[in-house]
Each structure stands twice: as structure tokens, then as C-alpha cells.
Amino acid sequence: MPRQRNRAAVSLPVGVHRVVSRGREYFYYQPGRGTEQAAARVRLPDDPRSPEFWNALRQAQGVIGAVPIDTFGAMLDGYLEFIKGAGNLTVGTIDNYDRSLRTARKAWGDLPARGLRPVHVQAVMDGLSGTPGAANNFLSAMRALSTWGRVRDHIDHSLTEGVKPYAKKNGHKPWTPEQIEAAFAKLEGVIRRGVILYMYTGMRGSDAVRIGWTDIDEGGFSYRAQKTGREVYCPIVPELEREMATWTKRPGPFLLQEGGRSDGQRYTRKLFSRHFAEARDQIPELAGVTLHGLRCTAVIRLRRANLSTGQIGDIVGMSLPMIERYCRFADRKTSGKAALLTLKRTSEEQDCKTAQNSKTEKQ
Structure with missing residues (x-):
């Protein structure tokens, strides 16, 4: 029987504690645990990767009132915690996704996730047209989020279908x-x-x-x-x-x-x-x-x-x-040089034949 993955691999916020009892995991929110200022302990849902977990945590923290778990912000919270615990992305990649998706959170955080359409993503892309690199990073992160959310029934359709990245004018050039x-x-x-x-x-x-x-x-x-x-x-x-x-x-x-x-x-x-x-x-x-x-x-x-x-x-x-993509310019340059050598060689051969013909005619 395959070994179950330890869900506590997810990075837990300050004040959230994991307790294992009789082989089961339980999560609680209790600021100041173990001190005289310890607050009351609040039971949280069992899966720290679920939007329900983070919704319950926000309510326990008193940051905001009840947040519907079907909001875009709740879906985004679940996705970020999922990729942090999955172990197949580097810390740098996760940070880049988080940074890129802040734009999405600011725009749609409190809106129902199922109401979003590619037209809304395109509108953000249009707003980022002055920084095409940032726009493409945003689109890449949204594609990953959309795929994750769709297979978990948080959304009904792709959020990025038909949205195209900006063409890259200049990439990293090879050294001469x-x-x-x-x-x-x-x-x-x-x-x-x-x-x-x-x-x-x-x-x-x-x-x-x-x-x-x-x-x-x-x-x-x-x-x-x-x-x-x-x-x-x-x-x-x-x-x-x-x-x-x-x-x-x-x-x-x-x-x-x-x-x-x-x-x-x-x-x-x-x-x-x-x-x-x-x-x-x-x-x-x-x-x-x-x-x-x-x-x-x-x-x-x-x-x-x-x-x-x-x-x-x-x-x-x-x-x-x-x-x-990296080789396309080098290949064209190499082909161009080869073509130039061929043209020069052909031209020299023609000049040589013309000179011989002229000499033959004089005789």
C-alpha cells in the first residue's frame, strides 16, 4: 500500500499548530500557545491545502468576516499552498508565481471564481502591455492556476483560452x-x-x-x-x-x-x-x-x-x-555564410570561363 504524503509539509502560518493523535492529523489556531497570553484554541479543517482551511483561518484570525470559499482569492490561496507543498517547484518559481498573481488577487480577489472569463485576463494583459515580460509571466501563472482550479471544480472553464502572450522582441543574446x-x-x-x-x-x-x-x-x-x-x-x-x-x-x-x-x-x-x-x-x-x-x-x-x-x-x-529557438539565428547565419561562399565560388567560375572563351576567340 503506497505511503500517504504528509500534508503537514505545507508551510503553516504563525499560530497554526499541527497535532497528531492516534495516527490522525488535526490543525488548530491558537496564538500564544504555551504562554500565559494563549488565546482560545480554534479547530481548523483537516486539509491545509483546501480553500476551506484558509477561509476558516481568516475567520479565526478576525482579519475579515466570513469569506465565501468560491471566491477567486480563496481559490488562489489554495493553489499557492498546493504548489508550496507539492515539492516539484523551486522556491524561486513559487515566488515568481506569487508575485505575478498579486495583480489577479487585487483585481478579482473577492469576486466569484466561476464568474471569471478569458476576457478579464485579456484586460489585465492589455493593461500590462507596457511591460510585456511581466504580462507574459502573469499569463503563465494564470494558466497554471486555471488548470489546477478546473480539475478541482473551482471553475467551469479555462480562464486563459485564446489569450496570447506578447512576442519577445529581444531574448538573451549569445556571447560573441x-x-x-x-x-x-x-x-x-x-x-x-x-x-x-x-x-x-x-x-x-x-x-x-x-x-x-x-x-x-x-x-x-x-x-x-x-x-x-x-x-x-x-x-x-x-x-x-x-x-x-x-x-x-x-x-x-x-x-x-x-x-x-x-x-x-x-x-x-x-x-x-x-x-x-x-x-x-x-x-x-x-x-x-x-x-x-x-x-x-x-x-x-x-x-x-x-x-x-x-x-x-x-x-x-x-x-x-x-x-x-536558441539556434534559429545561428542556423540562419551559418546558412547565409554558406550561401555567400557558394555564390562567390560560382561567380569566380563564371569569370574564369569568360576569360578562357575570350582567349579562344582571339586565337
């Missing part, structure tokens, strides 16, 4: 050979090491700050991608192997903070990005480059090595459509 050369020559320490690791593996930042010597398996890095949970095997190319030969072998990740009180402590993706940006801004040749652009650079390098889309996906842990 000149920029790579400048980075290798002028960056120092752990920042240089991180750039090398990003470029030769194509890892996401959330994985690059975790990878270390213990993740090496038969000539490559074997790890589970933090964002997707996908198993990835990334071969260590000769260029990276030569660089790694100069790195000190020690436990923990390759990228650790240097200097100050934080010396030797682990990096987060955001902190490493910030330290990289500070170093980048001191080097004119690197103006405008991003760490994520190195992921694109790695994909293009693998494509030019004649690897298939599927092989590249296995190495960098990226979806096939995203690989095609």
Missing part, C-alpha cells in the same frame, strides 16, 4: 567570440570560474551554483535539474577539463563566495548573478551580456558541433522547442 575572450582574460576568481562553467555546460544558474566534484560520473556531470526535476548528464568537454585541472578539489560546489564574512559560503543563483554583474560592469567589452546568454552560447556551440536537437536537450536539460 570577442566577449568570451575578454571574459577569460579579465574576469578573475570565482566569477571567471562560473562563466567557464556556464559556457561549457549550458547549465541553468540554479544548477551551476550547486554542482561540484561529487557530481562527476564517468567523464560528465550527472545531476537532477532543480527547475524541472529532469535527470541530466552533461559531458565534460576538453576545454572545461583543462580549466578544472587548476581548480582545488574540495567538498561542496565549485562556486563558493570569496572574501569577507561570507568567504567559503554557498552562492544562490541571484547572488552569483549580482556579483557577476558587478564584475561585468568594470569591463567595457562585456557591456550588455548576461549569464543566461551563455546558456544560449553553449547550445549554439553544440549545434555547430553537429549534435542533434535531442542530444543537445539531453546535455543541457532543455526542451526541444527552446533549443530550436
